[in-house]
Amino acid sequence: MRKVERLVNLVALLLDTHRPLTLDQVAELVPGYEATGESLRRMFERDKEELRGLGVPVERGPIDPWGSEEGYFIDPRAYAMPRLDLAPDERAALALAARAWSGPSQDPSALSGLSKLDLDPGAGPDALRANLDGASPVLATLIDAVTRRKRIVFTYRPPGRSPSERQVNPYALVHRRGTWYVAGHDSKRDALRSFRLSRIESGVRLAKPTGRGPEFEVPEWFDAGEVLPTAGEPDASPIATVRAGRAAARLAELRGAKPDGDEGPDGRVTLRMPIIDRDGFVDWAIGNGVEVVEPEELRAQARGRLEGLLAQVEGGST
């Protein structure tokens, strides 16, 4: 008898029973529990844990009013997903959220929640798709660690440097510009850091896999938005001066740039604009033919990167 068949019969029996059943009764009634004594008990414990992991609440209770012996049952009210009674636009909105969470992979296990709510993954006009990549296994581990306040270990490669192992108390998960970051306290550096998931080279594992209970507290002053500012806060951002041709200047205006003076004789415009996303600002400028004038540090970065590329294409190193 295969395991899945044993489990189907077990759930059916425990849902159907009117009184708790002892382990011996379960073993007698459900095909597949051929073991006895301690190994039967271990087998049943494993099955029970597996069912709990699936959200099936196997409960324990006295089999009679005298409490002489304990047995197992599933309370159908605790088991069953209650009806949500959603209006059509609410159904469409929730389906949209589920699609965003599962991302383009449309992982059936990420969408299984929808069938439990009797929602159609395709509900509503399919004219908008956000992608939160929620089915990523690394993210699942991080969600677990953040919720249970567990310290994590992983190998991280920062931009332009060699990879190293990090131990982090994960305070928060942050999604910016299509990527997840984990923010928290880096033990070795004794400082607040954020790590981009795509730069984590190993998997993420718990520092103490078997440890019980929380391993840190998130400080009151911690604010995830401060570690990785959102795009919608230009007032708080430092200001850059850039120069661009007319078309690229319109593009810069979309990022909050304001023209500073008139067009130059070369047809280029000087603008002042907020540096909303420091990481991507230079990428954006050199990718769109925009000259960074100030701050000097970013200007040097832009120039240095372009010179590096020129050396590559002129060097014929390959």
Place this chain on the structure above:
Amino acid sequence: MSRGPAQRSPEASAAGRLQRLLVLVPWVMAHPEATVDEVCERFGMTRESLAADLELLFMSGVPPYGPGDLMEAWIEGERVHIGLADYFASAPRLTWREAAGLYLAGRALAGLRELDEHGALERALAKLEAVLPADQLDRIQDLASRVSVDLGGGESERNHRAILSRAAAASQRVVLEYYSGSRGDLSRRKVDPWLVFTAAGHWYLVGYCHRAGGERLFRLDRVVEVEPTDEPFERPAEFDPVAYSKSPWGGAFDEGLECELDLGPQAAWVADWLPILSSRRRPDGRLRVKLATHELAWVVRLVLRLAPDAEPVGPPELRHAVAEAVRRELAVYA
């Protein structure tokens, strides 16, 4: 095309299969009209695995497992029938993972006011909160307070996205003023907006461009202006939003000039996002990828943006074009 770690198939474990069965049985009982194809599509399974599931159910039930105790489970014509399974009439509650994912995504999207003008998502989330067990809800709300999702983009991008997603949902044509990254110029065009979506950290619009006379992809942060019109359009029936958002660059890189790039670690994401023809690891650790394009200027812009983490290897046209573009840009830094 590599796209992160492989998905774990629900077939892979007994737990995964059981999880599916516990949802499938009540769903089929609540939808007695459902056909084999509908069930397969909804649960992401093949006809063979559905048949195997029904066979398993047919042999299962409650003691003493006589004829009236086993479930009915079979295919009648094209319909799926499951009966005598009253104990499985309801789906099990959401697991904490399912509830957390739905809730986090819902909170993130509800933050996009323009997408939830009538508060449908807020209302749906409130109903969800009301039925979650108290301990699960506590855990999820604690998690939600530790998760910050910003799908926003700048103010103008948000406004444009609002107009475009409304026009796409209502099948109404728009007029775009658009900045072309590869040519560095502005143009006005009439577009049938098919789908607004995110990919690789940006919002995009795909639709039929009347100026180009074909399907085009637009990056929302390059849309300078949008005007809705009241001209209706029809999205082609063969356009599949799921397949499209999975591989938005689809056929664009299948043919044309073949370009080779050496990608350093900072540029390695390109290999995940562009449909590359081939890739191999170089002795220096960089990834050499090959992609084909009809628009060399596009690849030049990509190389510039990644500079110097994506080295153009060949063909000579690409190296020359990059060298020329870099010299032009560097001239202003002199």
